[in-house]
Amino acid sequence: MSAARRITTGLAATGAAVAAATALTAGPAAAAPEAGTCEAGYVCMWEDAGYGGDKWVNWQPSGTGQIFEIGGWNGDNEISSALNRTGWAIVVYADDGAQGDSYCIHAYQPIQNFKEVGFNDDAESLMTQGSC
Ligand SMILES: [Ca+2]
Numbered sequence: 001m002s003a004a005r006r007i008t009t010g011l012a013a014t015g016a017a018v019a020a021a022t023a024l025t026a027g028p029a030a031a032a033p034e035a036g037t038c039e040a041g042y043v044c045m046w047e048d049a050g051y052g053g054d055k056w057v058n059w060q061p062s063g064t065g066q067i068f069e070i071g072g073w074n075g076d077n078e079i080s081s082a083l084n085r086t087g088w089a090i091v092v093y094a095d096d097g098a099q100g101d102s103y104c105i106h107a108y109q110p111i112q113n114f115k116e117v118g119f120n121d122d123a124e125s126l127m128t129q130g131s132c
């Protein structure tokens with residue numbers, strides 16, 4: 001004995017409008033950084049100013065003196081903004097292996113545009129430090 005069942009699919013196809021995120025290069029008087037785009041305890045860095053474009057760094061350091069190597073084809077000499085959501089200072093270096101010219105990002109400091117601190121498209125590696 002088999003009972004015929006009618007299966008109705010009640011899926012309403014709603015047109016989901018996906019708004020394309022436009023990377024705006026904001027001026028100095030820009031709004032507060034989008035801290036939500038980087039998890040607490042992480043250091044995040046993007047190829048564009050204003051935390052836009054590819055996110056080449058998403059690193060959760062666990063102490064000082066640790067080095068993060070930005071990929072040669074994935075971020076070297078491209079970084080233009082950063083969010084430091086750690087309690088450590090993050091030193092960005094112009095060369096691999098924490099070598100060369102450097103710039104120190106304070107604990108919890110956002111860098112909305114590396115151009116403003118003279119280090120745009122320059123970082124190739126990072127290192128944690130107790131303070132700047
Ligand atoms: Ca860039």
Ligand SMILES: [Ca+2]
Pocket residue numbers: 069070071072076095096097124125
């Ligand atoms: Ca590198």
